[in-house]
Amino acid sequence: xxxxxxxxxxxxxxxxxxxxxxxxxxxxxxxxxxxxxxxxxxxxxxxxxxxxxxxxxxxxxxxxxxxxxxxxxxxxxxxxxxxxxxxxxxxxxxxxxxxxxxxxxxxxxxxxxxxxxxxxxxxxxxxxxxxxxxxxxxxxxxxxxxxxxxxxxxxxxxxxxxxxxxxxxxxxxxxxxxxxxxxxxxxxxxxxxxxxxxxxxxxxxxxxxxxxxxxxxxxxxx
Amino acid sequence: xxxxxxxxxxxxxxxxxxxxxxxxxxxxxxxxxxxxxxxxxxxxxxxxxxxxxxxxxxxxxxxxxxxxxxxxxxxxxxxxxxxxxxxxxxxxxxxxxxxxxxxxxxxxxxxxxxxxxxxxxxxxxxxxxxxxxxxxxxxxxxxxxxxxxxxxxxxxxxxxxxxxxxxxxxxxxxxxxxxxxxxxxxxxxxxxxxxx
Numbered sequence: 001x002x003x004x005x006x007x008x009x010x011x012x013x014x015x016x017x018x019x020x021x022x023x024x025x026x027x028x029x030x031x032x033x034x035x036x037x038x039x040x041x042x043x044x045x046x047x048x049x050x051x052x053x054x055x056x057x058x059x060x061x062x063x064x065x066x067x068x069x070x071x072x073x074x075x076x077x078x079x080x081x082x083x084x085x086x087x088x089x090x091x092x093x094x095x096x097x098x099x100x101x102x103x104x105x106x107x108x109x110x111x112x113x114x115x116x117x118x119x120x121x122x123x124x125x126x127x128x129x130x131x132x133x134x135x136x137x138x139x140x141x142x143x144x145x146x147x148x149x150x151x152x153x154x155x156x157x158x159x160x161x162x163x164x165x166x167x168x169x170x171x172x173x174x175x176x177x178x179x180x181x182x183x184x185x186x187x188x189x190x191x192x193x194x195x196x197x198x199x200x201x202x203x204x205x206x207x208x209x210x211x212x213x214x215x216x217x218x219x220x221x222x
Numbered sequence: 223x224x225x226x227x228x229x230x231x232x233x234x235x236x237x238x239x240x241x242x243x244x245x246x247x248x249x250x251x252x253x254x255x256x257x258x259x260x261x262x263x264x265x266x267x268x269x270x271x272x273x274x275x276x277x278x279x280x281x282x283x284x285x286x287x288x289x290x291x292x293x294x295x296x297x298x299x300x301x302x303x304x305x306x307x308x309x310x311x312x313x314x315x316x317x318x319x320x321x322x323x324x325x326x327x328x329x330x331x332x333x334x335x336x337x338x339x340x341x342x343x344x345x346x347x348x349x350x351x352x353x354x355x356x357x358x359x360x361x362x363x364x365x366x367x368x369x370x371x372x373x374x375x376x377x378x379x380x381x382x383x384x385x386x387x388x389x390x391x392x393x394x395x396x397x398x399x400x401x402x403x404x405x406x407x408x409x410x411x412x413x414x415x416x417x418x
Contacts, residue, residue: 020377
């Protein structure tokens with residue numbers, strides 16, 4: 001009848017429980033209420049009005065998202081930008097026997113010089129896998145006789161140190177790589193001009209021209 | 223005067239409702255008068271320091287004043303105010319523990335307990351009731367705070383198991399087992415008194 005179900009435990013500790021109940025009741029000091037009301041009137045609440053910091057999910061999600069985006073940006077973006085083909089790291093193309101051309105075929109081809117205007121070209125289409133080897137290839141006779149001194153190196157002048165035309169810009173142009181066509185034609189051995197042979201060839205050309213003029217006039221008479 | 227008389231006849235829950243609705247300070251004062259001493263006794267037995275306990279009870283009343291709207295009608299006012307006081311008392315213990323970790327020398331309380339440990343087993347001294355009360359208080363301070371809180375609320379404050387469960391926010395079974403463990407530890411500490 002109304003017996004507490006925890007009575008068994010309470011019987012076991014009955015002496016202790018009665019001692020605890022007999023402990024003197026501690027009371028507040030007499031001016032407790034007065035002090036309390038003074039505090040309330042003066043609004044002297046100490047740090048009891050301070051709000052506890054809120055640890056809501058949004059407060060964690062936003063900074064963590066920003067940090068992770070920055071990390072991804074740092075890690076992956078430069079890696080994609082740095083994928084530039086270094087022509088010196090590419091294996092040179094194998095030249096098969098069928099691709100070789102005899103020297104007479106090369107010499108008979110037109111050896112006129114050309115100076116190509118610099119143009120922006122598509123890397124995939126135009127940049128040779130190995131520009132140096134391709135420039136010297138017998139398959140490309142036009143590149144065989146470089147004339148433009150800005151795109152070539154005169155070996156004698158270079159070895160003797162008398163290369164007045166070469167400056168830093170020139171050197172840069174020669175070794176430059178990138179999106180533009182490779183501007184190095186090759187090495188050359190310049191020959192000094194022989195005035196006698198030059199006059200001789202001029203006279204020969206003049207006589208040929210005179211002969212041709214005579215031939216044309218005779219044709220017209222006939 | 224009859225108005226004040228009426229207020230004193232109101233239950234705790236009616237008084238706080240009045241305080242919430244009309245912000246009437248008299249209702250608040252009556253509740254303070256009703257609970258200041260029980261709370262003081264509870265907090266003192268829990269932290270073992272009169273001045274600190276007085277401050278904690280003051281802070282409890284200030285919290286009650288500031289957060290009166292957070293009280294909900296379905297809860298008992300007594301359990302609500304005991305929860306506030308208990309939380310503040312636990313914070314004080316945590317602060318003390320932090321301080322004792324940071325300081326190289328033991329605190330005054332720790333020194334006293336260590337010295338009293340020897341006297342606390344002398345049965346001849348336990349005859350005097352004041353000394354006995356002092357010994358019991360020191361034994362209380364030696365048991366774990368989770369057990370101490372439960373034992374104080376049950377055996378000193380005389381609250382029901384259900385009320386204790388509500389105040390401490392644990393299940394009834396946990397309350398029962400913690401009280402049992404607390405009493406066992408206390409009995410062990412006070413065995414020289416009870417072996418007589």
